[in-house]
Amino acid sequence: MSSALEKPQIIAHIQKSLNYTVFDCKWIPCSAKFVCMGNFPRGTGVLQVYEVSHGELVLVKEIEKSKPFKCGTFGATSLQQRYLSTGDFDGNLHMWNLEAPEMPVYSVKAHKEIINSIDGVGGLGVGEGAPELVTGSRDGMVKVWDPRQKDTPVANMQPADGDTRRDCWTVAFGHAYSSQERCVCAGYDNGDIKLFDLRTMSLRWEKNIRNGVCCVEFDRKDINMNKLVATSLEGKFHVFDMRTQHPTKGFASVSEKAYKSTVWQVRHLPQNRDVFMTTGGAGNLHLWKYEYPAQRSKKDSENMDMGVAGTVTLLQNVTVSTQPIGSLDWSPDKQGLCVCTAFDQTVRVLIATKLNRV
Template sequence: MSTPLEKPQIISHIQKGLNYTVFDSKWIPCSAKFVCMGNFARGTGVIQIYEVQHGEVQLIKEIEKAKPFKCGTFGATSLQQRHLATGDFGGNLNIWNLEAPEIPVYSVKAHTEIVNTIDGVGGLGIGDGAPEIVTGSRDGTVKVWDPRQRDTPVANMEPIEGEAKRDCWTVAFGNACNDQDRCICAGYDNGDIKLFDLRNMSVRWETNIKNGVCCVEFDRKDINMNKLVATSLEGKFHVFDMRTQHPTKGFASVSEKAHKSTVWQARHLPQNRDIFMTAGGAGSLHLWKYEYPAQRSKKDADEIEMGVAGSASLLQNVTLSTQPIASLDWSPDKQGLCVCSAFDQTVRVLIVTKLNRV
């Protein structure tokens, strides 16, 4: 790219001030609508549905519930139903039909404390196998739920006996490329990252990145594990090459100092898994591209295969807010369209240009 004009540009298309603290925002698949979730000052939870119309956002529906909402996902629903699964401050996992949100279509007391993080797979045509939801909580546990098998988790990853209880901040599904294999990655407040193999119900790999893990995401959920991005409190992110696991060294990785403050989110572009955006505590967004090495694996001194890390290059960055950008979600349908929300009580619809040229 020779001139700045050829670079992708991050354009703030629409801004909307909100009268509540917003924790998460998600595009509704196959629509020009998105949801925002959070809590009112009076302590109740709120879900708002907005639609993008003629360069503005229109409030379509507002839903108020007893407990504040912390996180949500459409990952375990069908494109026909488009039900929203939410985690709240009371430790509850609920699934809502947004057309008729009076009572949840599924509800379970998932954790004893706040549900910090949620992810889904097996819905939206993404990932083989059953529709499943994973939740992570301040109570230190990570649980997997199949909404068809009512009230008990299909997997429960608790701290090992004698381990200190850690706050789980982030979870992500991956490796859902057939009916049997499925992995979960979880990140904790002490910098631990754990990869759970759901087929064997075991910890397949763990590492520590020295600082609290704010976000983990696989570049795709429905392929053999390829790359994992993990972001942390002190402004760094790490990209792990998940194709080759060495018995002692684990997965090869590259780290970048991305922001001057906490990196709250990393989200891969649905149309290109090598491009991702990070969202920072100082209100900035950074757009990155991962470059693969010439060879992704090599043999060590003992002739055992080990991974080779690539590099991440910064394509563009922009500062949108004075407050942390806590959530970011790409539109699955329109390349370059995304929604983000920040603690300045503002939701923004962004357009990222020229993504087909990088």
């Protein structure tokens, strides 16, 4: 067991108060900049670009639009373009060139209600195949978009029973290791997790974790499915081993009661897929490491392959706010650097140290 001196530390490097409610933040790839998304008290949407410079945050650009922004991703664009795709409170999906943000470079009325979550793949050199975006909305729908095609989604997933009153809170791409393979995972307010196979256009797996699913994320998007973390309202998160799917039992999992409050987000460390951070409703951050079992699969009584779950170890935790931490993003370029936003209208840049030793 590592000593306290060797354990990773989470250091609050810079913090800045904002004059609006911030819902999401994302690092701009290949830069020391990040973008915050939210809404002003007057009801309009705001994008702010900040640069980390000499231990301070410098506001580089502020963009105001008519509708509040809920979520964003750079994942469906090239490293050269670095366009930001956003979902807003009116159900609009926009793609912005932050250098010339007057008009979106791509725009579609994607949903009837707020877009809660967005993810991208096929850009930034991550994942094989076409650049695509997935959106999940309060209208219960999950839709996949190719920004090169005008108005129609390339895939449209809705509950089989037609009950679109279900609220989709989170979506994530995975399994994009070849030009043919790709999956979308979605989490809903009633505790459902659904895995959609985009190659066969079918529901591959579903599970109910009994509490609203706040966030889902694969440990890597561009590999054969390995692990999936799902966080929930009641302080728990679940890690599913996605390598072996049993015909009736599905995927093996381990769950951890991490908080007394909602686990809002999970984000895997880009440089080490077995390390991830979760964010809590009481303003806390927990850094975890997943340990694989000696054997990841075994035979059941009928000689069918079934997965074996590993264990989760808490590496470090810290409280940085009195309010829920609603978003977090690791820098893809500098290990241990991350940005998070909380509902105290503050953005914080944090540094996690000694991650190469875990």
